[in-house]
Amino acid sequence: MGKTIIEKILSRASGRDARGGDFVVAAVDFALGGVDSSTPLTAQVFREIGADRLFDPARVAFVIDHAVPSPSEAISAMQRVTRDFAREMGAILIDEGEGICHQVLLERGYIRPGMLVPGADSHSCTYGGVNAFGTGIGSTDMAAVLATGKMWCRVPESIRLVLHGSLRPGTTAKDLILHLIGDLTADGANYQAVEFAGDGAAALTIGERCTIANMAVEMGAKAGLFEADARTEAWLRERTDAPSGPVAPDPDARYALVREYDVSAVSPRVARPGRVDDVVPIEAVAGTRVTRAFIGTCTNARLEDLRDAARVLKGRRVHPDVRLLLIPASRQVLVDAMAEGVIQTFIEAGAALATPGCGPCNGMSGGVPEDGDVVIASMNRNFKGRMGNPRAEIYLASPITVAAAAVAGKIVDPREVIG
């Protein structure tokens, strides 16, 4: 019997024949050891374990991104602990303004196909976009990883989603993953891994694959994995010469579920406030007034996302009743978008620009909505209170749809705007 991608990665990392349902202790290849909101607790537990050094400082990164620039003395203190711990341990420190952890680790080539990468953030599954098994863990699990270089895990069974065809104009990878989450529900892949396959997966850019893998956790998945291909290899070689070990599933691998989707049939989608899996076609919410729009986060703030939105904003103005906030995923994205004039387009349209980082997505820093605000955002979560105010509503959509709503002052079909 053949193996899925994750069974192969965990077999290599554990040195045994790992099958869905088995429990293994696996050697990690790289760790996102902490972010500013988690590192103080992780450092405390690390010392409680009795550890005094990292398993390999060169393969551990700490990132200050969850609340930048710091909104308060208390958060500044947490960032100081993060910075000091990273330096004391000799680990990689990615400081304020460099960008969102997942984006920066990918840009710098730390994450490569076939790797096992636990991360101190639930969206570590983003690394599946480049065929790496990234998965989010808490501070105690991470402290143990940092001390031992190993983690225990139950080998997940896999769901295989076979994608056919390509995205239609005005429709993006975000619309596709929202559609898949709506179909599979918020816990439809709990304790499982998701593999994205088929010609529809191969047709996606690395950025699009990362958008989709990023939201695998919103259906409960431990990982969301694409196969590596020539496009992955080309992407990687622009960033690093380090070796990688791409992993493909065997043709006779066993899956808990296989579903096929026609990508070209997916239209713009929106998740309604409160639940990521309350996904509807754009027509169902068209006309809904919005007061705040946000393009950012680890899901949708890469260069191509900003370009998408800028095409909508070019020559237009943000509606007077709407505040549009742009937060590029990283300093590199910001630099590239400046060079292309994309940032100019945003600013001329009336957008506000903030420091690369997580922004208001986690409710810890600037951009918190007012009572009664209706937000449309390129984020990945819309839970009550997610952005820091439980009396605001959050719609999730693609950057194109967010930009179109920002201009119209209401949710509109972006295909009508871009023509």
Add this chain to the structure above:
Amino acid sequence: MGVEGIVHRFGDDVSTDHITSGRHRFLAKDLVALAAHCLEDVDPEFARRARPGDFIVAGRNFGCGSSREYAPRVIQALGVQAIIARSFARIFFRNAINIGLPAVEAATDGIVAGDRLVLDLEAGLIRNLTQGTTVACKPYPPVMLAILRDGGLVAHLRKHGTYRLG
């Protein structure tokens, strides 16, 4: 054999944002202060009402969302003895067990707010004293049971030096 506790009832898909919102994270150094806001966006009175030994009983997918370990930690800080749910999101589930807070999967549909329960982890049974019923817990895999018995992952690693899978 466990001690008797009162049920606080929650529904499906309670996220870690509900359990401890990011807007209170600046309180993280003071777990008691952070815990005063626990689940406030779902039930504003919960943190005030919760007494040591009480239970949280919920539906499906409890603890979905972020990996923030403050979520189980604030629940533990309130003295809640266990969370019983139809199912848990996997990161929260691990985090709870790692800090020695029992997260128990069981058929919770018949359990209502105010019920008095006794959880017997070793026997894998939940006795509902109010209703006179008994519900079976879904058994833990050996590694999780070992971590829980040791009082959490820190104690487990200090005791064994590594993870004990079985």
